[in-house]
Amino acid sequence: MGVDLEELRYIAYAKYMARAPFEKQLRDRDNYLSKLIYDTYTIRNVLKGYILQRVVNRLSRSADIENGVEFKLWNIDTWIDSRELALYLNIKPSIYFTGFWNRKTRLYNKKDWDNANIGLMVEELNNVLSPITLTNISDRKLSRQLVLLCTVPAVNQPLNNLELRENPVFYSEEELMEQKEDKIRKVCSIS
Numbered sequence: 001m002g003v004d005l006e007e008l009r010y011i012a013y014a015k016y017m018a019r020a021p022f023e024k025q026l027r028d029r030d031n032y033l034s035k036l037i038y039d040t041y042t043i044r045n046v047l048k049g050y051i052l053q054r055v056v057n058r059l060s061r062s063a064d065i066e067n068g069v070e071f072k073l074w075n076i077d078t079w080i081d082s083r084e085l086a087l088y089l090n091i092k093p094s095i096y097f098t099g100f101w102n103r104k105t106r107l108y109n110k111k112d113w114d115n116a117n118i119g120l121m122v123e124e125l126n127n128v129l130s131p132i133t134l135t136n137i138s139d140r141k142l143s144r145q146l147v148l149l150c151t152v153p154a155v156n157q158p159l160n161n162l163e164l165r166e167n168p169v170f171y172s173e174e175e176l177m178e179q180k181e182d183k184i185r186k187v188c189s190i191s
Contacts, residue, residue: 036089043085050079051134055150058152072148076097097122131153
């Protein structure tokens with residue numbers, strides 16, 4: 001009554017062969033998710049520069065740079081040429097904002113971004129551009145255009161529920177102009 005080693009090896013080999021395609025699928029899936037993360041971060045960084053340029057342009061047109069500004073960004077997904085960025089995946093830039101379209105459920109699917117532990121592009125941009133916030137105000141029933149509301153908070157507005165200084169400092173007109181120019185220089189040097 002011994003153990004038949006050849007039969008055990010045959011069973012082990014059959015289990016290995018049954019598992020091999022699944023392991024290959026897992027490796028391919030992990031490779032796909034890492035490429036998705038890389039492409040998302042690449043597009044996010046490019047859009048961050050474009051948005052900061054728009055913020056600087058909008059603030060430079062403002063009479064009082066200290067006040068908060070709200071403006072709309074139209075079709076931000078078309079600002080990117082994916083061929084110039086050398087992305088790994090052949091995914092249209094608009095899909096990074098909405099997710100993949102599922103014809104059966106007629107909804108957008110963002111499972112790939114959830115599996116990669118990253119958000120869609122608006123969430124990623126909000127994380128990077130804080131305290132500037134982007135809000136998707138587009139209505140897909142009316143139009144296919146992507147419209148984002150960009151909100152730049154006022155200087156005297158508390159950020160992230162922080163308290164304002166108890167003793168406010170008052171500046172002369174020249175000091176205010178110098179500070180305004182310094183802020184513009186700083187914002188321009190960011191991009």
